[in-house]
Amino acid sequence: MTSPKIKKIKKKIIRKSYTIQKKIVLGFKEPYSDTLPVFILGCGRSGTTMMLDIFHRDTRIETLGEKDTKIAGKNFMLHYNKIGPAIRASKAPILVMKPILNSFDAKKLLTQYEKAVVLWIVRDYRDMIASSMKKFGDRVAAYIRNFIMHDKGDNWIVSGMKPETKKHLKTLEFGTFSDIDWMGLVWWSVNQTVLSDGLDRYEGFHLVNYESFVNDEDALKKIYGILGLDLKLSGSKLVHSKSIGKGHYVKMNSVVDGMCCELIEKLSGLFMK
Template sequence: MNSIVNKSLRRLYLLGKTVRWGMRPCPAGARETRLIAGAQRSGTNLVMDILERSWEADVYHESDPRAFQVYRMRPLPIIQELRKRSRAKCFILKALCESQDLPELMEQLAPAKAVWVLRNYNDVVNSMVISFPRTHEDLQRIAQDRKLGGWRTEGMSEQTYRLVSGLVKRHGDALTNASASALQWYFRNVLYFEKGFYQHPDIKLLRYEDLVTQPQRTVSGLFEFFGLPYHPWVHGMVFSSSLRKRPAPELLPEVAELCEKLWQRFQELEKPQSI
């Protein structure tokens, strides 16, 4: 019953925003794009839900058929038309399968800013093994033929491909779904450094752990970066109970070491590069 009530209230709220934009539309020249990127199961849905509570944000989740098809962003002309028709100050899109293309998307949808949502690999793996039980099969195919990777291998450097495919081939059937999920966490998040996103002035890192343990500071920083008015109500649904709900997954030592090194590299980023 609560789920039905919440869905009904959300629909009413979104309708209210649409009516408001119709009465007080944001001038086209003042409209800006905001992109939410990162790796799967990193908390991007929570970030989108928070942003959706802003009166100034027109939010397109990856389940929205207007902007996405099977979780992939529709062709850019369709997205540009949606942005053109929007009446809100901020046009906000999920860009998970397209995270490797952030600068190009930002240029085509300018003016634009983006955040990269990062979550510790242990929690991501615990979530992935439930939601994506065949990731190890996906990586076995990728190791045999990079072209079979689809969005997973788009933007992947040759160095990273050799590293990942070598690990997969070396361990063969011993590669569990947990270790495969950890490898995917690695090669999707290492893009942040390989693509130089950490040096881009309009791309910032948002740590999931900060979001759920310090929601006021983190969300106010996000809204300030995105140019949205902040109110504590927007993060009223945020709780820290999602952290370390289950024991750390059992990973191949090589995979665990790889992920831990990347995790530490993220921790060493200077504060101006993060929210």
């Protein structure tokens, strides 16, 4: 069995090889005249990096992650004055960006860039919670807990959460909430933005179901079709479904669980068909 450390090293090597390949293919080209901006958004640990990696393997697409200084600062938040120059400088017909910490700003991006495409990924909330707790521990849970309980913090949740969302969360009886419950509220707060901002009314907005796109190659083909491209690589080589159901053990406060369950039911009717 391959150790997680070796898997991580292999993944970095593969990504680096595609980066080099892309530099060779695009290196001598002039900036593309009409690059399509695409933003991957949603709650963290919901397959957004997986989707960016898929696009990174395609020489027709330039990719910029949340850490890329071409569009972001040291806190991994977007610098809005960098987006336009990045689009104009791109040598590819499609520029895919993943400013995941700016997901609360999806409406602003769709309004500011009328031709933009937003691919918003929604993952089962229990699986997202399990993945986030494994990756970040209690750090992100502390962000939202300190903001709601004590009005403290300087992070993406504090700067991005809608006032009406915060107002609603403050009405909850959160005295006994665990870190898992607070992570559930992170999932709820971010994905609630889809409804509160009416994002589905924008032509460029597409709500992607995580479970569908990792299980069904046709879903990946449809995503490529939205960008006006055909899928050249086999989807089975790009995604993995073994992460589905990893959060089955997650035990949540019944109120938080109910909020998340109700929201996922509402969002399911908006998923990309």
